[in-house]
Amino acid sequence: MRKLPGLLAGGVVAAAMTAAGGASADETNLPSIDGVTLQTRVEAPEGHPLTEIISGFEFRTKETQALELDDFNNPGFLMVELGEEAWSTVEGSAGKSCESCHGDASESMRGVRAAMPKWNEAAGRPFTLENQINACRTEQMGAEEWKWESDAMLGMTAYVGLQSRGMPVKVDIESGEMRKWWEKGKELYHTRFGQLDMACANCHESNYGNYIRADLLSQGQSNGFPTYRLKWQKMGSLHRRFKGCMDNIRAKAFKRGSDEFVALEAYLAWRGQGLSVETPAVRN
Secondary structure: OOOOOOOOOOOOOOOOOOEOOOOOOOHHHOOEEOOEEOOOEEEOOOOOOOOEEEOHHHHOOHHHHHHHOOOOOOOOHHHHHHHHHHHOOOEOOOOEOHHHHHOOHHHHOOOOHHHOOEEEOOOOEEEOHHHHHHHHHHHHHOOOOOOOOOHHHHHHHHHHHHOOOOOEOOOOOOOOOHHHHHHHHHHHHOOOEOOOOEOHHHHHOOOOOOEEOOEEOOOOOOOOOOEEEOOOOEEEOHHHHHHHHHHHOOOOOOOOOOHHHHHHHHHHHHHOOOOEOOOOEEEO
């Protein structure tokens, strides 16, 4: 496997490595947005399949990176603004908005995205951010669920995710029965599917840093989702990306929100622990 160059962005990103969740020895060389530092490389902990955990940010061109690092030019902020408006919009039979229960999102939602998926004892399963939003809508607001890939859902997940930007991904796989879901996600990650007989690990573990056609393969980390993809010309969820990968290998994809994709999301969150939340990231 060809190793990723230390500086893909012409000096924007340092090759500094840190312990997962720890601080860099040279913060001044790390990318930042409005003073919020992004850890895009961290040293993998013992027992991790990678020796270094690298954000997809470092596999993108200097031009794409520049879009993410400028909130004014970042096209994902159109959805963030939609979510911000929805946060204080009253909906449903209870006459409530998100703000009615949670107040200022910059305080109440800080760290939420970094810890998802999270075990939900009442539901007896892990909740992704989308699951939690819909549970709040139906159980607290008396409102209808949002579809997984709807603009409303993408806007809210982007807005909530933004409140954790710069915080390290840290999913708890020991609470409840999360370990079982993590194990299922790990199994799926290494299972070959489709006519091309490929697994996630074939691209994102064995060949990251190499090109597939004209695209540089990343480690497939989830810390930037929901993400604005230039290919899509809009924001998209992590589960949309999962489906796209399965389509590419000519496999029958699982549905967004399925147990399989939730388990895979849990494994990916663990796999990218220590990387900064970048929502809304910009990718190819």
